[in-house]
Amino acid sequence: MDIVVEHLTKRYGPQKAVDNISFRVKAGEVLGFLGPNGAGKTTTMKVLSCFISPEEGDVKIGGYSIHEHPEKIKKHIGYLPENNPLYQDMNIIDFLEFIAKIHEIPKHLIQERLLDMVKVCGLEGEKHKLIRELSKGYQQRVGLAQALIHDPDILILDEPTTGLDPNQIVEIRELIRRIGKEKTVILSSHILAEVEATCDRILIINNGRVVVDGTAEEMRKQAQGNEILKLGVSGGEINDIFEKIMDIDSVETVDFIDFENQLFEVQSYPDMSSIKAIFDTCVANKFYITELTPIETKLEDIFRKLTTH
Structure with a gap:
């Protein structure tokens, strides 16, 4: 009914x-x-x-x-x-x-x-x-x-x-x-x-x-818009890895999450995905991916944003 x-x-x-x-x-x-x-x-x-x-x-x-x-x-x-x-x-x-x-x-x-x-x-x-x-x-x-x-x-x-x-x-x-x-x-x-x-x-x-x-x-x-990835990479110097990931055409920003463990937050341009390009870049440079996971916007964050002024 x-x-x-x-x-x-x-x-x-x-x-x-x-x-x-x-x-x-x-x-x-x-x-x-x-x-x-x-x-x-x-x-x-x-x-x-x-x-x-x-x-x-x-x-x-x-x-x-x-x-x-x-x-x-x-x-x-x-x-x-x-x-x-x-x-x-x-x-x-x-x-x-x-x-x-x-x-x-x-x-x-x-x-x-x-x-x-x-x-x-x-x-x-x-x-x-x-x-x-x-x-x-x-x-x-x-x-x-x-x-x-x-x-x-x-x-x-x-x-x-x-x-x-x-x-x-x-x-x-x-x-x-x-x-x-x-x-x-x-x-x-x-x-x-x-x-x-x-x-x-x-x-x-x-x-x-x-x-x-x-x-x-x-x-x-709707809240997330852009693809955001948590990326862990080893097998290279951290600044070199940073530059190579930043050179990917679909990547808008790269931020350090954990310098010691070489963890980055990678944000793609709207309506673009960087996952395949990150794999290809790491293979070409003989880097090892230790982690690659999407960062989900929490429902709590969406709720707070919509119900507070």
Whole structure:
């Protein structure tokens, strides 16, 4: 089920939390919704889930508008808010049964759905425990189970790994990846590694506006522009090696990284690659290449550049 967001604007008093944003999410896609705290991620997700209404713009989900058919849209959406509100004094099974009834799942199907959710979300050993007795990681699993119990086409997850330890984060990521094979998922986070590990595409929002939309690889290429290589060479005097590499037509700059170990940073001109020419130059001069690796622009650097002024 596709999601189409068109010119969405939401204000809180004089402040625009979301400022005229537009984007699409294709059916079956896992979209990482990334941005610093206060960027407008949670507000956008609340609008998508019909929890709040925008002042301007529209969202169409499966062709239905949030203004005209919010009740129909809600049937197709599973939503896990950041604070994961759960009834602490209910056990898992009773809580999920309660949620199933709210979603008007036919009575004869409820037991089957409960068993499915317990299995999918890895709750078998905990299913009769009170929710307040569960670790934060298991509470997040219960939150995912309540978002999935009515078998929605779209899953909206707001900061699903907040407050979890590293092992729990890995477990929840794996669970989201499995779910993402069958559903459209929008995953909000300010943790770059989480988004890159889980999502097909990344959308970065800052000050209520979309600042980038693409895959992690596309973002790196766009930010990097020129080919940058880390080059280690031995078998010759360092200044002689420097001059020979600098003489290559496609090479724009050569800098020393480590004088003692004869490591250089080599930058090519835009849209040119120097890798083959470096090999040929080293062979011709009887130099030995000890290292030749591309230097990738880190996602953290791109994020910082796009979200700071």
